Amino acid sequence: MVSLIYQISAGLIILSLLLTLFRLFKGPTVADRIVALDAMTIISISLIVLIAHIAQRIIYLDVAIVYGLVSFIGVVAFARYLERGL
């Protein structure tokens, strides 16, 4: 029963990743694409945490932390590029 709930959560996460991917491809402006990328990285952090729980390895959580850090810096750099052309 518990593993079924985890499977449903994983399915929901995959589905939301697909929705953000749709916005990433379709988005009429650059800002739309950056917003979609931001949401996608945050959803991916959740997915990595879930994988760490399923595999029972603490070390995967470090991957999630570093991924969050890098994506934050990346989003700020993208926004700066959008604002005044880097």
Next chain:
Amino acid sequence: MEMIFALITLIGALFLFLGALGLVRMPDVYNRMQAGTKATTLGTILFSLGIGLANFGSGWCGKIVIIILFVIATNPVSSNVIARAAHFSGIKLAKLSLKDELKEDDEKTEGGTL
């Protein structure tokens, strides 16, 4: 007990899904950002909290707390940065918007700061 933690995780996943759905359905960048930021923040918090409680102790909790605090601190900042950049690069609000006082003030001071 394990069941309750799994249900917290499921609620978090549901909020993440709603955030992604809002990202697709809303009409312009700023509204998309509203849905995207809020729902993904609470979704990630609940999701990580459920998994951290399911593995209580043995070094999981500290890292989960770091992830949660990090998401609370950086997610609003990044959305604020994107909103500002979008506004100054000239992306307009959707047709049904009522008013835009930032643009009015910018036009008053001729070109704005930047």
Next chain:
Amino acid sequence: MNKAKSFIIATILLFITWILLSGIATQEVIFGGITALIISLLFLTRLTVLGDIKFGIKPFIFSIGYFFLFSWELLKSNLDVARRVISPKLPINPGIVKVKTKLKSPLGRAFLANSITLTPGTLTVEMRGEYFYIHWIDVTGCDINCATDKIVAKFEKYLEVIFG
């Protein structure tokens, strides 16, 4: 004075982060952490922002109250977003409004801006001096004072005591 206070707070915060991140607290981990902390704090001479935090009984009680208010508002804003996203008509009437804050310290203003972003239907777009420009998903045709009352006032009450 402000600089020393900021230095001490930064040391404590970074050390707690290091212990949480390493997960275990053996002797090697603690001494290695302290060494790395000293080396990194040598480069940290311009940090005065954290000195705005006030100590005492009243700020402590108010920060606990702020934590509960923030959690409640976060939950409410998510339910609000969920309601708007699910309903088929998409009931939004957005716009950008201008509000005014009384807070003086930069850290307090940063906290206020982040709190506004995570509360129901609002998103900070630009901070310009003491005026904030806020994208509001449900503008109900009111001026700067009424918007300030509705969006800023509830957080300002707490943050004024904590940060000054």
